[in-house]
Every structure is written in structure tokens, then in C-alpha cells.
Amino acid sequence: MGRITEQRSREELRELQSERLRTTVEHAYENVPFYRNRLDGAGVSPGDVGSIDDLEKLPFTTKEDFRAEYPDGLFAVDDDEILRIHASSGTTGTPKIVGYTEGDLGLWREVMARSMKAAGVGSNDTVQNAYGYGLFTGGLGFHGGAEALGATVIPTGSGNTQRQIKLARDLESDALCCTPSYALYFAETAEGMGIDPRDLPLSTVLYGAEPCTEPMREEIETRLGATGIENYGLSELIGPGVAVECREAQDGMHIWEDHFYPEIIDPRTGETLPEGEEGELVLTSLSKEAVPVLRYRTGDLTTLASEKCACGRTMVRMDSVTGRADDLLIVRGVNLYPSQIEAVVLEFEEVAPHYRIDLSREDELDRLELTLELTEAFDGDREQLCGEILERLQNVLSFRPDALELVEYGTIERTEVGKVKRVYDHR
Ligand code: DLL
Numbered sequence: 228m229g230r231i232t233e234q235r236s237r238e239e240l241r242e243l244q245s246e247r248l249r250t251t252v253e254h255a256y257e258n259v260p261f262y263r264n265r266l267d268g269a270g271v272s273p274g275d276v277g278s279i280d281d282l283e284k285l286p287f288t289t290k291e292d293f294r295a296e297y298p299d300g301l302f303a304v305d306d307d308e309i310l311r312i313h314a315s316s317g318t319t320g321t322p323k324i325v326g327y328t329e330g331d332l333g334l335w336r337e338v339m340a341r342s343m344k345a346a347g348v349g350s351n352d353t354v355q356n357a358y359g360y361g362l363f364t365g366g367l368g369f370h371g372g373a374e375a376l377g378a379t380v381i382p383t384g385s386g387n388t389q390r391q392i393k394l395a396r397d398l399e400s401d402a403l404c405c406t407p408s409y410a411l412y413f414a415e416t417a418e419g420m421g422i423d424p425r426d427l428p429l430s431t432v433l434y435g436a437e438p439c440t441e442p443m444r445e446e447i448e449t450r451l452g453a454t455g456i457e458n459y460g461l462s463e464l465i466g467p468g469v470a471v472e473c474r475e476a477q478d479g480m481h482i483w484e485d486h487f488y489p490e491i492i493d494p495r496t497g498e499t500l501p502e503g504e505e506g507e508l509v510l511t512s513l514s515k516e517a518v519p520v521l522r523y524r525t526g527d528l529t530t531l532a533s534e535k536c537a538c539g540r541t542m543v544r545m546d547s548v549t550g551r552a553d554d555l556l557i558v559r560g561v562n563l564y565p566s567q568i569e570a571v572v573l574e575f576e577e578v579a580p581h582y583r584i585d586l587s588r589e590d591e592l593d594r595l596e597l598t599l600e601l602t603e604a605f606d607g608d609r610e611q612l613c614g615e616i617l618e619r620l621q622n623v624l625s626f627r628p629d630a631l632e633l634v635e636y637g638t639i640e641r642t643e644v645g646k647v648k649r650v651y652d653h654r
Contacts, residue, residue: 285442339372347474348379364466408647425452442573
């Protein structure tokens with residue numbers, strides 16, 4: 228069944244999407260006053276939405292809408308149908324609350340099991356789940372998927388890393404689920420315990436929830452001697468399980484578009500962009516009951532590609548997220564994303580994958596300070612390396628930080644629990 232679902236022809240898929248969109252729009256309009264007002268305001272009635280081609284008629288939904296409707300203004304079912312609550316991990320302001328019906332939990336397990344299978348995890352595998360359990364969707368999302376797949380789950384949750392390493396060794400975990408920054412922290416901690424992480428039985432790391440550039444993935448794969456598979460998702464849509472890379476190609480994340488319909492828009496104008504252009508990802512849920520979402524602006528920047536993948540799956544692929552529209556650093560008129568800086572500096576093998584960016588303002592001028600960590604083995608000329616990195620940043624990004632500091636390995640604070648923070652804006 229899995230293969231058939233994932234290899235549907237594009238036409239067949241579109242028909243299914245259209246049918247599900249009609250149901251979703253009706254459901255949202257009938258049961259959520261917020262959507263009814265929005266659609267009425269835009270002069271659109273559910274009857275005007277016949278197929279996916281009509282999606283553009285619908286207004287966007289934003290993070291601000293979720294916050295304004297806090298806690299459950301976007302819920303479309305009665306309280307007694309809600310089996311579970313989760314919330315976004317947003318660091319600022321009001322959390323975005325989401326609910327799940329029994330059907331939603333089933334859907335979530337299905338897309339997560341599908342994701343883990345695409346990552347190469349099988350029913351005989353042992354999955355160590357180091358995503359945080361709780362309101363964050365990472366822990367319970369991967370947990371449900373691994374169980375639905377028939378794998379063995381070790382629900383370690385985040386933190387307590389030395390114990391995690393012992394468990395991975397003694398219980399012979401095949402897969403580790405965690406953020407990319409935690410995967411590196413895991414490797415580092417093992418090394419500190421005198422255990423070579425490559426000797427652990429792990430063969431897959433299912434990373435996600437944070438941006439991760441290609442050099443960072445390579446670092447995870449080499450340090451842990453495992454294949455890194457990227458996962459993408461967000462609480463507002465369901466949690467993890469929206470998109471995943473396939474192990475066969477590792478070339479973009481397949482969006483499970485029979486349940487989540489993607490569009491790419493220009494974040495400034497809201498206009499739909501042609502396929503292949505980078506813009507903001509907008510997602511519409513096609514099968515959700517408790518919190519249907521219409522044209523949700525994720526804030527995440529990416530590109531879509533719909534040509535058939537080497538793995539045989541027909542579902543569209545999204546690139547790794549370059550950044551969030553609100554992560555954009557505007558420094559003295561230059562626009563850049565932290566991930567662009569990361570991709571350039573991690574090309575230097577003398578640099579460890581830990582860095583921080585500090586923004587401040589001096590005499591009305593923006594100032595960007597970049598702190599990079601050296602690898603443990605580094606014993607070269609720091610000044611020369613500094614010069615080389617600055618020159619490379621200038622050449623690739625036309626940007627030179629105001630200060631570049633190279634610090635000893637282990638100096639930059641590690642994140643053991645939750646999402647990593649690398650940018651500190653003091654302005
Ligand atoms: O982070 C869900 C998740 C858990 C995804 C575990 C993958 C693995 P939220 O806490 O609601 O949900 O945060 C969602 O995290 O809008 C992105 O900005 C970011 N994000 C998630 N996956 C990736 C990724 C979970 N692979 C927000 N690359 C999203 C970059 C990601 N950013």
C-alpha cells in the first residue's frame with residue numbers, strides 16, 4: 228500500500244488533493260468562525276473551491292492568526308473529540324496551540340511511519356528517540372511513527388547524553404532521532420567518554436527541527452558513521468512528518484502532499500512563484516480534523532521540484548530550508564541568512580561545526596561579530612586562517628563580519644535540550 232500511495236501519478240494525486248481540499252474548506256468554513264470570516268471577507272464561499280487550482284482564491288493564514296486565536300480559536304471540533312494537545316516551540320510570545328482528534332493521531336502515525344520507512348528504518352530496527360517529549364511535537368511524533376512501523380522505540384527524550392550513549396551501545400540502536408545540533412553533541416560526548424561514535428551500531432540519524440546545511444550533514448555522517456536523513460515539519464500542520472528525504476536519493480525532502488499541499492510564494496508580495504524559484508513555503512492541510520489549516524505561511528524559505536525522484540516516489544521534493552523569513556539578517560544594507568554564513572565557514576576543515584553570530588549597534592551602525600570554534604586538532608596559524616575565512620566570506624557573500632574570533636574547541640555553549648540558538652541580536 229505504501230509504495231502505491233507514494234508512487235501515484237501526478238494527475239491521480241491532483242484529483243485526490245482537489246477532493247480533499249473541498250472537504251477541508253467546507254469543514255473549516257462550517258466549524259471555525261475565523262475561517263468563515265476570512266473567506267466571507269475575501270468574497271469566497273466553499274462552493275467556489277472546486278479543485279486545487281482554486282487554492283489561490285483563499286486568503287493566507289499566519290502565525291499571528293494562530294496567536295490571536297490563542298488558545299483554541301482555530302479548532303474545528305468539539306473539546307471531547309480532542310485527544311491530544313501540542314504547542315509550537317516558538318521562543319517568543321504566545322505559543323501556538325494545536326489539537327488532535329483520533330483521526331489526526333492516526334494520520335500522524337501514518338505519515339511518520341512512511342517518513343521513517345523512506346529513511347530506511349525497518350520493523351526490525353531499534354529506534355532511539357532523542358527528540359524532546361512533551362508539548363514539542365518531535366518526541367511523540369517520532370515515537371508514534373516508530374511504533375506504527377513495528378520498530379522498537381527507546382523513548383530517551385532529549386538530554387542525559389552519557390546515558391543515551393550507553394543505551395545506544397548496549398541496546399544496539401540502529402537509528403537515532405534528534406536535532407542536527409544534538410547529533411553533533413552526541414558524537415562529541417561519546418568521544419569524551421572514550422567511545423568512538425562510529426563504533427556504535429547506529430546506521431541512520433533522522434535529524435530535523437532546525438536548519439542544517441550540507442557541510443553540517445557531512446559532519447554528522449562522518450562523526451557518527453551513519454546516514455543522515457533530514458525531516459521537516461511544524462506543529463501548525465501536524466509536527467514532524469510533513470516531509471522527509473528518501474534514503475535512496477537523499478536529494479530533497481518528499482512532501483507527503485496527499486495530506487499537506489505545498490505552494491511557494493514571494494514573501495513580500497504573496498504571489499505564487501513558478502516551480503524551482505526560492506520563496507516562502509505555504510502549506511494547506513488536506514485531511515486534518517481538529518485544526519484544518521488553509522494556506523499557512525510557514526515563514527520557511529525553500530524551493531520545490533516535482534520531477535520524479537530516483538527512488539520512484541512521485542511526491543514533490545523541497546530543498547533544505549535556507550532560513551526563515553524572520554531569520555534574515557540585515558546588516559548595513561546586506562541581506563543574508565545565518566545558513567549562508569554556516570555553509571561558507573564549514574567548508575574550512577579547521578573549523579568545528581559550532582559557531583555564534585552576535586549583532587549589535589554602534590553609533591547607529593549595525594555590527595556583526597562571528598565566533599567560530601576551531602577543531603580539536605587545529606595547531607596552525609590562527610591569523611592566517613582568519614584572513615582566509617574573511618576573504619572567502621567576502622568572495623561568496625560579498626560580506627565581511629566586523630569581527631571574527633576563532634576560539635578553542637569546546638568553548639561555544641552546546642544545546643543539550645531543545646533547539647539550538649546561534650544568533651544573538653543585541654540591537
Ligand atoms: O520542529 C517539528 C519537527 C520535529 C520537525 C522534529 C522535524 C523533526 P515546531 O517546533 O513547530 O515543529 O517548529 C517548526 O521548525 O517552521 C521550521 O522553521 C523549523 N524546522 C523544522 N524542520 C526543519 C528542517 C518541529 N528540517 C519550525 N530544517 C519550522 C529547517 C526546520 N528548519
